Amino acid sequence: MNAKRLAAEQAVDYVHDNMVVGLGTGSTAYWAIRKLGLMVQSGLNISAIATSVGSEELAKELGIKLVSFSDINEIDITIDGADEVDKDFNLIKGGGGALLREKIVATSSKEFIVVVDESKMVESLGKFPLPVEIIKFGYEATIKKLESLGCEPRIRIADDKVYVTDNGNYIIDCNFGKINDPKELQNKISLIPGVVDSGLFVNVVSRVIVGHQNGLVKEITNYIQ
Ligand code: 5RP
Numbered sequence: 008m009n010a011k012r013l014a015a016e017q018a019v020d021y022v023h024d025n026m027v028v029g030l031g032t033g034s035t036a037y038w039a040i041r042k043l044g045l046m047v048q049s050g051l052n053i054s055a056i057a058t059s060v061g062s063e064e065l066a067k068e069l070g071i072k073l074v075s076f077s078d079i080n081e082i083d084i085t086i087d088g089a090d091e092v093d094k095d096f097n098l099i100k101g102g103g104g105a106l107l108r109e110k111i112v113a114t115s116s117k118e119f120i121v122v123v124d125e126s127k128m129v130e131s132l133g134k135f136p137l138p139v140e141i142i143k144f145g146y147e148a149t150i151k152k153l154e155s156l157g158c159e160p161r162i163r164i165a166d167d168k169v170y171v172t173d174n175g176n177y178i179i180d181c182n183f184g185k186i187n188d189p190k191e192l193q194n195k196i197s198l199i200p201g202v203v204d205s206g207l208f209v210n211v212v213s214r215v216i217v218g219h220q221n222g223l224v225k226e227i228t229n230y231i232q
Pocket of ligand 1: 034035087088090102103106
């Protein structure tokens with residue numbers, strides 16, 4: 008069973024005609040975009056905003072109509088994956104490097120549905136190192152400031168080169184260990200000059216759909232959000 012696919016395809020049931028849809032990034036969001044593409048080919052009428060160049064290209068190939076923020080007032084629904092989801096619906100995202108666009112899109116959506124397999128569900132965040140997007144200028148100094156918050160920072164490397172995001176920035180993967188207060192940490196990180204944003208998503212999620220290896224899919228609604 009592909010648990011990621013099960014969760015992502017179930018989330019697509021919430022998409023209806025004439026909606027503006029935020030398209031996530033990663034191997035789970037892929038299945039949602041693919042299913043939406045098939046539905047568009049069968050007559051579904053939606054517009055979409057993608058959270059990465061990769062997802063934009065996939066959407067184009069599938070015939071999904073892409074729009075920009077200047078064309079819309081609000082996004083109706085966004086479907087995206089996550090690296091960790093805690094019991095209070097806080098997330099770590101950015102394993103795929105798209106955290107900034109993902110956060111802009113998620114926080115501009117009436118509904119933000121997170122799709123994961125069961126391995127992503129955790130009691131507390133922090134086993135997965137927190138991705139932080141920083142600008143290139145002065146990155147050495149920014150890394151030191153992140154370190155002073157109590158993490159082991161590592162600049163992300165991909166294909167033997169420093170990884171550069173779709174926005175032209177670097178990603179620092181920050182191992183904080185267990186994160187007791189995600190909101191407080193997010194506030195501290197965002198005050199560092201040079202930081203663009205972190206992969207901590209606090210108070211953004213409306214629903215989590217979890218796919219299980221045994222074929223079950225569970226939905227958890229965030230009534231507080
Ligand atoms: C990309 C992300 C992804 O949603 C996250 O890394 C999960 O990826 P996957 O669905 O491939 O496990 O935040 O920036």
